[in-house]
Amino acid sequence: MDTPISKAEPRFERRKDARPSELTAAALELFVEKGFAATRLEDVAARAGVSKGTLYLYFDSKEELFEAVIQSAVVPVLAEGEQIFENFSGSASDLVRELVNGWWRLFGSTQLSGIPKLMISEASNFPAIAQYYHDNVIVRGKRLFTRALELGVARGEFRPVDPDYAVQVLLGPLILKVLWRHSFAPCMPKDLDPERYLAMCVDVFLDGVRTR
Numbered sequence: 001m002d003t004p005i006s007k008a009e010p011r012f013e014r015r016k017d018a019r020p021s022e023l024t025a026a027a028l029e030l031f032v033e034k035g036f037a038a039t040r041l042e043d044v045a046a047r048a049g050v051s052k053g054t055l056y057l058y059f060d061s062k063e064e065l066f067e068a069v070i071q072s073a074v075v076p077v078l079a080e081g082e083q084i085f086e087n088f089s090g091s092a093s094d095l096v097r098e099l100v101n102g103w104w105r106l107f108g109s110t111q112l113s114g115i116p117k118l119m120i121s122e123a124s125n126f127p128a129i130a131q132y133y134h135d136n137v138i139v140r141g142k143r144l145f146t147r148a149l150e151l152g153v154a155r156g157e158f159r160p161v162d163p164d165y166a167v168q169v170l171l172g173p174l175i176l177k178v179l180w181r182h183s184f185a186p187c188m189p190k191d192l193d194p195e196r197y198l199a200m201c202v203d204v205f206l207d208g209v210r211t212r
Helices: 014-032 042-047 054-056 064-085 092-107 113-122 127-155 161-181 193-211
Strands: none
Touching: 014 042, 014 064, 014 113, 042 054, 042 064, 064 092, 064 113, 064 127, 092 113, 092 127, 092 161, 092 193, 113 127, 113 161, 127 161, 161 193
C-alpha cells in the first residue's frame, strides 16, 4: 500500500508587524555601506528578504524610508540621553561625561555611527533629508548638551560660556571620531582607543569651562 504523500509544510511567514523594522534595519545597513544615492529600494527589499512591492506597502519613497530609519534607530538614542539627564543626580561635569559615554555606547560604537558621514557627504544633494536630520537629530542632541552646560553654569560649577559655541567645541571631536572610523581608521595598523580618546576630549573641555 502506497504511503500517502504528505502536504508540504507551509513556508514560514514573518509577522506583518515585524516587516517595517526589518526594512529599516536593512535600509540602515545599505545607507551606511553604499550611501543614500546609491541605495535602491529593490536592494533594501532584497536585503530584508521581501519583494519590492511589499516594501511599498510601508514606505512610499526612499526619503520616507530614511526618515523611518532615523525615527526607529536614532531618535531612541536621543530619548535615552534625555532620560539620563532627567535622572542624573551627580555633578554637571559627571553628567557631561555620562552623556558622552552614553552617546558612544549607543551611537558611536554601533552601525549608527556611519550616519554622520552619510549626511555630510550627501546633504547638499538631498537637502530635504539633510533638513530632516538636522531638525530631528542635531537640534535635539545639541539641546541636550546645552542643558547640561547651562546646569553647570547655574550651579556655579562652570564659568559663564556661550552654550551655542561651547556645545560645538564639545561635540566636534565626537563627530570627528565617527567620521574617522568610517574613513581612515581601516587604513591604520592601530587606531586610537575610543574610550581613552573621548575621556581626553571631555577632560580638556571641562578644564576649559570649570569655574576657577
